[in-house]
Amino acid sequence: MIYKVISKKEFRRFVDALVKSNNSFGPRQVDTDSQGSPVYQFKPVQSVEEIAFDYTATASSAKHLLLPFREELSRFAFHGDEWEQQTSYEADPVVLVGLRPCDISALNILDDVLLNSHFPSPYYLAKRKNTFVIGMDHLPLPDCFCKSMNHHTVTIGFNLFCSDIGENYYLSINSSKAFNFLKEFETREPNHDDNCLLVERRKLIQNSFQTEIDVTALPSILDIEFDSPVWEKWGQKCLNCGTCAMVCPSCYCYSLTESFDTDLKGARREKSLYSCNLVDFAVVAGGHNFRPKNGDRLKYRYYHQHRGFAENGNQQICVGCNRCGRACLSGINPKDVINDLRMEKESCLICVSSSPARI
Ligand code: SF4
Numbered sequence: 001m002i003y004k005v006i007s008k009k010e011f012r013r014f015v016d017a018l019v020k021s022n023n024s025f026g027p028r029q030v031d032t033d034s035q036g037s038p039v040y041q042f043k044p045v046q047s048v049e050e051i052a053f054d055y056t057a058t059a060s061s062a063k064h065l066l067l068p069f070r071e072e073l074s075r076f077a078f079h080g081d082e083w084e085q086q087t088s089y090e091a092d093p094v095v096l097v098g099l100r101p102c103d104i105s106a107l108n109i110l111d112d113v114l115l116n117s118h119f120p121s122p123y124y125l126a127k128r129k130n131t132f133v134i135g136m137d138h139l140p141l142p143d144c145f146c147k148s149m150n151h152h153t154v155t156i157g158f159n160l161f162c163s164d165i166g167e168n169y170y171l172s173i174n175s176s177k178a179f180n181f182l183k184e185f186e187t188r189e190p191n192h193d194d195n196c197l198l199v200e201r202r203k204l205i206q207n208s209f210q211t212e213i214d215v216t217a218l219p220s221i222l223d224i225e226f227d228s229p230v231w232e233k234w235g236q237k238c239l240n241c242g243t244c245a246m247v248c249p250s251c252y253c254y255s256l257t258e259s260f261d262t263d264l265k266g267a268r269r270e271k272s273l274y275s276c277n278l279v280d281f282a283v284v285a286g287g288h289n290f291r292p293k294n295g296d297r298l299k300y301r302y303y304h305q306h307r308g309f310a311e312n313g314n315q316q317i318c319v320g321c322n323r324c325g326r327a328c329l330s331g332i333n334p335k336d337v338i339n340d341l342r343m344e345k346e347s348c349l350i351c352v353s354s355s356p357a358r359i
């Protein structure tokens with residue numbers, strides 16, 4: 001890693017040049033919510049003026065820029081008795097400005113799943129390697145719990161990371177591309193004062209979290225609480241809408257569909273992001289549903305997020321952004337569900353207040 005300091009004015013000049021010459025996305029205000037607070041999303045940007053550098057958090061993650069909600073994987077052309085498959089993995093370069101540390105951590109988790117596994121995804125690889133990521137630190141929202149998940153800081157997965165140290169940004173440069181782009185702009189080596197400001201900034205962020213979740217030994221608690229009435233309690237509230245998985249930066253489950261063109265001369269295979277909370281997620285041929293109950297489906301989302309990978313010696317895949325909690329119309333959020341499970345465990349199987357009785 002190489003460190004530099006850049007004035008905020010010069011940084012804006014740098015970002016402006018970058019987004020003007022590349023297909024770029026950054027946080028923009030798209031609406032206001034019922035409380036009058038701004039709603040932000042990652043949207044196309046053509047100039048630095050369009051970027052809300054002081055945004056809080058986007059409602060959806062930037063995941064869909066690398067894992068589109070719907071993506072064509074192949075086309076098929078039929079010629080008499082023959083057929084031909086056309087597949088393209090190409091992706092145009094993209095600049096992503098303003099990702100928070102937890103969102104970059106989520107990209108690192110997606111990299112583990114989609115690049116470093118036995119069956120890497122060439123579609124994801126093409127997009128990921130052509131994406132220039134500029135990260136930016138921020139003070140957490142009251143309900144952010146990324147510190148509990150140890151994702152409030154990040155050291156890999158970006159090209160450039162900016163820490164706000166007042167008049168300037170303290171830059172962590174993590175790629176030769178970023179280093180070379182920056183050569184055209186005025187930067188300097190960090191001095192003693194800059195280093196002190198960086199330490200202060202990190203302390204301020206660290207001490208600003210208002211929400212903490214105790215995730216100690218959570219994978220084994222999930223094992224023990226497999227039959228807990230807590231799942232039924234929260235499942236009864238779930239609307240099976242799938243919103244939580246759509247806004248989540250690390251959910252990646254998908255479905256595949258194949259459809260014929262109306263003239264029957266071709267066909268296409270498409271991938272769509274899916275959610276384990278949707279009613280038909282575990283339906284198999286013949287119509288049997290392995291997870292017919294809301295509580296079962298909700299439970300498996302939590303198992304995937306907090307136990308599946310951790311069990312294999314890796315990590316929980318939830319990064320603590322709480323987008324799912326904010327987006328859920330039923331008020332289901334990781335903090336309450338995990339606290340309920342922990343209370344259930346600690347009360348030695350005496351059910352938490354409103355949970356239905358254990359069958
Ligand atoms: S957003 Fe809430 S209601 Fe919708 S599927 Fe997720 S947990 Fe259920």
Ligand code: SF4
Nearest residue numbers: 248318319321322324
């Ligand atoms: S499960 Fe919820 S809190 Fe965790 S990463 Fe996904 S959206 Fe964020």
